[in-house]
Amino acid sequence: MTNRGQVSTRPRLLQAGIDAFSQPDVRAKILFTLALLLVFRFVAHVPVPGVDRETLQRTFDNNAILGFLNIFSGGALQNLSVAALGVYPYITATIVMQLATPLIPRLAALQKEGEAGRQRLQMYQHWMTVPLAALQGYAQLLLIQQLGGVTNIGFSGGHALPTVATIMSMVAGTMFLVWIGELITERGVGNGVSLIIFGGIVAGMPQLLGRGALSGAGAAIGGLLLLLLIAIAVVALVVYFQEAERRVPVQYARSTVRGGRMYRQQGQSHIPLRVNSAGMIPLIFAFSIMIFPPAFAQFVAETADVGWIRNVADFWRTALTPTGLVYWIAVFLLVVAFTFFYTMVVFQQQNLAENLQRQGGFIPGIRPGRPTQEYITRVLIRITWGGAIFLGLVAVLPFLATRLTNVQALQISASGLLIVVGVVLDTMRQLEAQMMMRNYEGFIS
Numbered sequence: 001m002t003n004r005g006q007v008s009t010r011p012r013l014l015q016a017g018i019d020a021f022s023q024p025d026v027r028a029k030i031l032f033t034l035a036l037l038l039v040f041r042f043v044a045h046v047p048v049p050g051v052d053r054e055t056l057q058r059t060f061d062n063n064a065i066l067g068f069l070n071i072f073s074g075g076a077l078q079n080l081s082v083a084a085l086g087v088y089p090y091i092t093a094t095i096v097m098q099l100a101t102p103l104i105p106r107l108a109a110l111q112k113e114g115e116a117g118r119q120r121l122q123m124y125q126h127w128m129t130v131p132l133a134a135l136q137g138y139a140q141l142l143l144i145q146q147l148g149g150v151t152n153i154g155f156s157g158g159h160a161l162p163t164v165a166t167i168m169s170m171v172a173g174t175m176f177l178v179w180i181g182e183l184i185t186e187r188g189v190g191n192g193v194s195l196i197i198f199g200g201i202v203a204g205m206p207q208l209l210g211r212g213a214l215s216g217a218g219a220a221i222g223g224l225l226l227l228l229l230i231a232i233a234v235v236a237l238v239v240y241f242q243e244a245e246r247r248v249p250v251q252y253a254r255s256t257v258r259g260g261r262m263y264r265q266q267g268q269s270h271i272p273l274r275v276n277s278a279g280m281i282p283l284i285f286a287f288s289i290m291i292f293p294p295a296f297a298q299f300v301a302e303t304a305d306v307g308w309i310r311n312v313a314d315f316w317r318t319a320l321t322p323t324g325l326v327y328w329i330a331v332f333l334l335v336v337a338f339t340f341f342y343t344m345v346v347f348q349q350q351n352l353a354e355n356l357q358r359q360g361g362f363i364p365g366i367r368p369g370r371p372t373q374e375y376i377t378r379v380l381i382r383i384t385w386g387g388a389i390f391l392g393l394v395a396v397l398p399f400l401a402t403r404l405t406n407v408q409a410l411q412i413s414a415s416g417l418l419i420v421v422g423v424v425l426d427t428m429r430q431l432e433a434q435m436m437m438r439n440y441e442g443f444i445s
Helices: 013-020 024-043 053-061 064-073 088-100 105-111 115-146 160-187 192-218 221-243 281-303 307-319 325-350 352-358 370-395 397-405 414-444
Strands: 245-258 261-274
Touching: 013 024, 013 414, 024 160, 024 192, 024 414, 088 115, 088 160, 088 281, 088 325, 105 115, 115 160, 160 192, 192 414, 221 370, 221 397, 221 414, 245 370, 261 370, 281 307, 281 325, 281 370, 325 352, 325 370, 352 370, 370 397
Parallel strands: none
Antiparallel strands: 245 261
16 A cells, blocks of 8 residues: 555455355354344334324325435334334434543543443443433424324323323334344344344335336436436445545554564554545434424424414425425535534544554654644545535435436435445445454464
C-alpha cells in the first residue's frame, strides 16, 4: 500500500459464503441464524390485545407517515404486533451510551476495564432500552389513535389497564428481539441486531415492490426501466462507499538486541479511515427526528382554537410529509449534519493518536501527539464530506426516483437499502474471516 488515497476492495466474499456450507460447524451457525430469523418473523405477526385489523389497515393505507414507519418494522407496525417497535429502542439506547460514555467519568472508566466493563455497559443499555421502548410504544400508539387506527389509548376513563397491557406487550416483544439478536451474535453468523433489522426490511420488500408494479402499470415502460437502472446504480454506489477507506500510512520503530548490539527495525502498517464511518446511524437520527414535526403539527391543527395557528400548523403538516419537497431538504441537511457529528464523536472516543504513540508508531512526516491528532482529524473531515453527501443523496433517493420515473408508489426506503447492503457485506465478511481461519488451522496442523 503506497498510495494514501487508495480505496480498498473486499474480493471473494460471495465465494466465502458458498464455501461456508462445506464446513459443518459454519453451516450449523448459518442454519441457527436462519432459524432465529424465522422465529422473529413469526413474532412479527402476533398482535397486541384488542386490535381491529381492518380499521388499522385502512389507516395505514391512507397515511404516508405510518407507511414509512412500517417499512422499518417489516410490516409488524401495520399488524400492531408485539414486535412493532423492532430493536430500534435498543439501538437508541446504544447510541445514547456511546454519546454519554466520554462525558460521564464512571462510564469512561468502565469502558477501560476490558470485558467486565463492556458487560456492565451492555447491562446499562438493556436497562435503558425498557423505558425507551415504553415511551416510543406509547408515542406510536397515540399517533395511530390520532389517525383513527386504534382507540382507548390513554390513562383516564378506564383506559389505563388496556394501555399498560399493550405497552408492556410491545416492550416485551422488543426485549425478546434483543435477546434473539444477541443469541445470533454469540452462536450464529453476523451481528444479530443488524440481522433483525435486515430481516424486517427484506420481509417488507415484496409488498412494496408489488405495490410499485401495480401503480406503475399505467406508467411508461421507459420510467420503469429508468427506475431499475437507478436501483442498480445505487446498489453499486452503496457497496463502493461502504467499502471505501483512506489508508493513512503508519511506521513502527522496534528495537532488538543481537549479540550485545541494539538494532532498530521499521515496521509498516496503516490506519483505515472509512469514508462512511457513521454507517446508517445518521439516517436513523434524521428520519426519527422528521417523524415528530408533522405529527405535532397535525395535533396542533386538530386541537388549536385560533384560526391562524391552525392554518400554520396545517401548512407545516403538509410541507413536512414524505411527499413534500421541504421534508426531503430537511432530511438531506440533517443527514449531513449527523454524519459529521457522529463520526467526530466516535473518533474522539478511539484516541488514535494517543494509542499510536503508546505503541511506538508514527505517521511519516507528522510529529507524534497532538500534531498527529490534528492531521488525522483534517483527513477524516475531508473524506467525511464525501460520505455525508453520499448519505444525504441516498436519503432523498425515493423523492428523486419518483420525480424522474413518475412511478409513485415504490416507497422503498433508501436507508433500508443501505442497511440491507451493509448487513450483507458485514455478514459475508465474517464468513470469509471464519473460512480463512479454518484454512490457517489446516495449514498449521
